[in-house]
Amino acid sequence: MIIKEIKINNFRSYYGSNHLSLSKGLTLVIGDNGDGKTTLFEALEWLFDTTGENRKDSHISEKRKSELEIGEIDEVSVNITFEHDGEKEIEKSFTFERISEDNIRTRDYKFVGYFIDGAERHSIAGDKLLNMCFEPVIRKYCLFKGENELNVFDNDTALKTLVDTFSGIRDFEKLVELTTEFEHKSANAANRELQNDKKVSNQAKELNAQLNDVTNDIQSIKTELNQKKISINEFSSKLELLEKNQETSERYQAIKERIKGLKDKRAKLAAWSSCEYSTNLLDEYWILRSFPAIIKEFSAKVSALSKEKRRLDKQETERRAKEAGEREAISKIQKLANDAVPLPWNLPDEATMKEMIDDEICKVCGRPAPKGSEAYEFMCNKLNEYLAHIAAEANKNTATKEDDEKPLFPNSFINELHSRQIKLSGDTEQEISKIATTISDRLEFVTKRKADLAEVEKQLQELETEQNDLLMQSGLSAELLDKSISDLRGFFDAKSRAESRVSELETTLKFKESARAEIQEKLSQLEPTSSMTQVYQRVHTAFERITKAFSNAKEQNINNFLQMLETESNKYLQKLNKNDFYGIIRIRKTINNSARIELYSDNGTRIENPNGALKTTMYMSVLFAISQITTLKREQDYPLIFDAPTSSFGGFKEDTFYNVIDTIDKQCVIVTKDLLNIDKATGQKTLDSDTINKLSCSVYRIEKIEPFNDKDLSTIQTVVKQVR
């Protein structure tokens, strides 16, 4: 089966219809994490699954689902067109319908195959066609996800299945069974005849009894031996695992330590690179960055006000001093104006004046001053003048006092502002003028720490990938690696006890087997009198040889198959590891009739822990070899489809790998995130055209359509672009 085209319709991220045409050799499908690589792989897995009706809501494109109006229907389908005795097609599909806001109903599951007979196109059940063109046993060697699934001999029945499928051993199995039965029957018949023969009856009976005993012994020794060997095998693999763990565990611990260190560093850097830009405006007074100019304005204004106030104050003081001086001068001038000193204004006083008016006599000169006389009028005027003078004096005193006491500026707000101005100058002003520098220093610091943080994040990510790879490659859990390997000693002891028991048993077995051979020899050398007995004896001998021959042939057949597999695998291993160390693959049959793939150095040393890339190429070589043998034995081809098989490869190794795999004459689809270059500045990933241009294979790029919402699955859509 050679796949010509894959069509995927509304399957998960493959929104709408998408198609890929595959070449007969290598097809590379390149995409980054989350671009839909595994989905492509799983779409094929779904199509090749013949175990029953298998439709899940999760198969439906979320994007398509989100667009559906109530009552609207669409279809999920995966379809391949392939060449297998003419062009054929297989499609698995089901429809989905939105029945309410929250519910989608799926139905009409179909799995149909089509083939062309003459000019007509016929349909057939999908699983039937698939089983015809792509047997389930072969399908096991077709789809591989990651590096861990590549070891096809990981389960106990794998070798048997493989040998059964490709080596024709099943026919031998029947023949071995048949001839064993014949041998058994002829032995019984020959024995019966011998025991009845007069001449040798007693001897034969005795020898048979011995033979029975020895055979029983051998049987029980073999049983025990088998058990011991199985346990040694188990101990060996456990020990191997533990030994491997020790090394892996140390590496794992070292990585863990480094991760911890980096995480601490990251926490520090994260704290340093976090900056409350907005609240710092207030809390750290960053908002005052441009404030120096305002302080200047304030200072200038307050200075001017202070000056003005002092000026006005001085002016007022001067005015008051001047007025006080004038008053004093006037009084002095009044004194000096008359030569004769006038009677003081207050003489005679008010009471005397009123008395004189009442008495109508001027008591100053002693003359009468009757009412209506000039003298009387003079006295009245004098009294009025006196009263007016008192009043005026009183007024004048109050006014002068007020004038002297009322300040020009009853308030002292300007002083308040002036104190504030003094407070602001000097250190405070300088502090504020430094804010601009503080901010730019801080921003620069944060930018640098952010860059450091990104670097640490990157390192951390690399280490975590390394850690995951380690876990993946070793197939061990983190818990197991965290534990100390304390039971190593116990396994060692148990294994060596079993081993010494095995050597004891083997010695005994040898001895018993030679004893049995002797008895059998004796039996065969008995010379019975009856010619019929002799015939029985010869028949038995013949069947014995035939049985042995078939048994050996069966064993040989398996060995030949493994040998062929080994040879073919080594050819691929050499190709895949061009210009690098690769060693020799040996495929060993284990005691429980399974097989193990092991790598040896030319000098016979077993390479216990080949590096990730070597191990991957080792397993892949075996897969290619199996496929090669299938082509030879069954005259059919089938594709090998790998999802991210090279995650443990380095850049250089990747390039060589793709160069080699490009030239292998086998349909092979590799879905990978290799061959993408990252632009460090933008994080944008582009195809590594330099490497791709050196390849001759078909290349597809799968990508998520941008923009997408990183939290909403219904915005994710994979697009398939043919690059070449």
Add this chain to the structure above:
Amino acid sequence: MAAEKIYDLWASRNPQWEKRYEDSIIKNFCDYGRGATSLREDRGKVFGGGYEIFIVAFFIGLYFNQKRQLIEDTQKRKTFGQPIQYWGNLDSVKGRKAYPKLREYIFTALIARTDIDFIALEKGEMTSRKAVDMLMQTMEEYANWGFHFMEDKLTDDPNYFFRETAFLEVFLAFDASVPESTDEDEPESLD
């Protein structure tokens, strides 16, 4: 009784702002109208009390030297719960620092930018109340312009201020050079 200070009179006041900014700006960036326990839990609650965004708006108006009269209708104006004297006291807010001095700088700026006849005030020919009214008006009008500026940015891009550095960037755009000192500016002693 100690002489009354214009700063204290001013600080006991509570500035007004236009209600229309309550939902579009204040509630968007502050925990205005929420209990103190749930402070800054949501995305975008860049600031704490409502007055914080008012301060930011004020400084925007101040540095741009742009004022905008408040809407005439006093029904469409509002004030915060706390008078200026409590602004920036933040003692109980986790992760924040108190900034009481900022009030004084705001006051300084208002004195610098408000045209008050201080001589008349000093002579008692103008009441201190009138002077403080004028300071408040300057404050409110600067902040009002600042709010208007923010609203403008948000109309173009509703997420504009949700970038971490967006508010800071506004202030980084202003000139931060320190003007040349002249002797005139140096405060003189009154003694």
